[in-house]
Amino acid sequence: MPSIRKHGHGYQVRYYYYDANGQEHEKTKSGFRTKSAAKLFASQLEIDIHNGLDLVPKDPKFADYFDYFYHTYKEPKIENQTKNRYKITSRVLHNYFGDVTLKSIDRPQYQAFINFYGHSHAKDTVYKVNSLIRATVQNAILDDLIHKDFTQRVSLIYDKSRDKHVEYLNVAEIKRLIAYLENHLNYHFTSTFMILTAVLTGARLGEIQALTWNDVNFNFKTISITKSWNSSEGGGFKDTKTAGSNRIIAVNDELLKSLKILKDHNNGELIFVNQYKSIPSSSAVNKKLRSILKDLGIKKQGFHFHSLRHSHVAYLLSRGIDIYIISKRLGHADVSTTTKIYSYLMDEYKAKNDQQIREELDNLSSHDETIPIKRNL
Template sequence: MASIRKRGTGYQVRYYYYDMDGHEREKSKSGFKTKSAARLFASRVEIDYQNGLNIATGDRPFADYFDYFYHTYKEPKIKFMTQQRYKITSRVLHKYFGKTSLKNMNRQRYQQFINHYGSDHAKDTVYKVNSLVRAAAQNAILDDLIHKDFTQRVEIIYDKSRDKKIEYLNIDEVKRLASYLENNLNPNYTSSFMILTALLTGARLGEIQALTWKDINFNFKTISISKSWNYMQGGGFQDTKNEGSKRIISVNNNLLDDLKILKDHRKDKSMVFMNQFNTIPSSSALNKKLRQSLKDLGINRSGFHFHSLRHTHVAYLLACGIDIYIISKRLGHTNISTTTRTYSYLIDEYKAKNDEQIRNELDKLLPQEKVNQVSKGNR
């Protein structure tokens, strides 16, 4: 593709490529003081060309750059589900933007895309797509391909009718489910133990499946989350969702006592929730057990599944007055904004319940006769 030749006191690189219409073109660059510098430039041209860069103009389609960003910087280190999200987003971008160049991307054009895409997608879906595109845009700035982040301060538009309210159990139902599970524990079948663990820790399914006995500290009453289980691809350890997901969770005595039943029963196993068949219960098996348990208790929650136990854990902690920052750390969220965005519905619900208590506490700052006067004046 490229040739190097001596030209005067320096070197020239001549390279050939096919333009957007399929015609072969030629371009050259001179002024390299050494042959090694010319070779380095030629190598970079080759890499850019293979990655879809229009080397005639130094530009490439925005959707192609998104693919390049994903394959180069993200694919090697992200989990299967996140890879699928990138691939879906790629298809959306290619369909909407087509050959729109990266250098022609701006806030107006991107806002129009968000308006279009958000018109028939839920809030969480639009947020996720925007976060992936923003990461690619910021990477393009670091690569000196663009100078401004065209995703900055874009208004997120979404279809409110598609947003689902978080499914969770109320306090009475939580107590009934926990009691039911504890009274029906069988160390040969570990599903009930896993459901209890999710209910009492808020941990994700993969994090629970990956637990080993080294992760359980019975003396300090903690569970260490340092890895996850690749249940989508047949099992095996993998990294956690992100660095923020690595954490140590404080747990109560009842859960530790339940886990000791498993530990004493199967002393030869390193995996906490390996059952008598030497397998770890799958998502479908856990959901089947959970649905049957709720049915036995007469609790009707058609959309309730294993991940809803995480939501239930948050709802219970909020009801107990636990600070949202502490809850965020317990869940393994990278930042508190993830928690407040995900659980905004629950937070608003418990905020309303606490407003009266807040008013009463503020009234205590005033002399009692002043409070009585204000109360009479409002009648």
């Protein structure tokens, strides 16, 4: 799939293909004065490819096919963070598999790779690498290059010592943070408002940056999440992380009162525009958050803006909110995503719930002396 990008005073079309020896090549064509002209060329290129240009050899090197899949199907539409993950995974595959071809790999060989890689990497890293590779293999099946998914039902091995626990604030710390924020709100500096919004909604930073006044319903006490902020390209709206991320969040009166302060001094579309007519960046809000935690004497190593989302979840779990409701509030695709990310948090509250279950079962077992007990004689 050709990609189009701004190049100088015009536009450039770029695409990747493989020769008969399985070697990857990149081709570009520049000089298009308009984006429409570039799109027209790209469309014709796709037709030419469809009509006979063979981009993939019959049995490519596995690592080469991974690169082809990334450049053709993923690169044009993914964010920089995910692109870096593909590039790192590509280096790993080239180093480990070398000239090994796609068709020659079976489940035992792939399991051996996972064993090797997982020995020195954390669980989350192994899961992400495996998901990228599995998508590549499934695409190869669609291309009729192989017929079996050799990544299916492998055991994901990882180094447990490298796993990082989700950092979050406890209930007392959350209350102290909220009290501090509400006492230091200044409409000139909107980072404080963004931090408060994150604590009380669990929304992602990009979702908060992109909020407009049309997203806030003061009557129904809700905030609609329908877009995200494109920080990597200098601002502007983009789609949310997934389709499931589009959601409506119930919010409390105190948050709405705080946002009303901004509304009274803001005639623009975006909620969190500061006195410099810009949206605070990730580094700006994180710098402010670290400063506030220092003032409060709260020491949390590695705590950052996204940790406020984790703190929101921890609080809801502590109050007995159902995990399905939490999952919908967070905008996860399904409950399994939530339980995977917050598994150890849920384990912490499981002990508390287990004790409550025992007490409730004891209530069932306790005999009420007013109820006669029949015995068989």
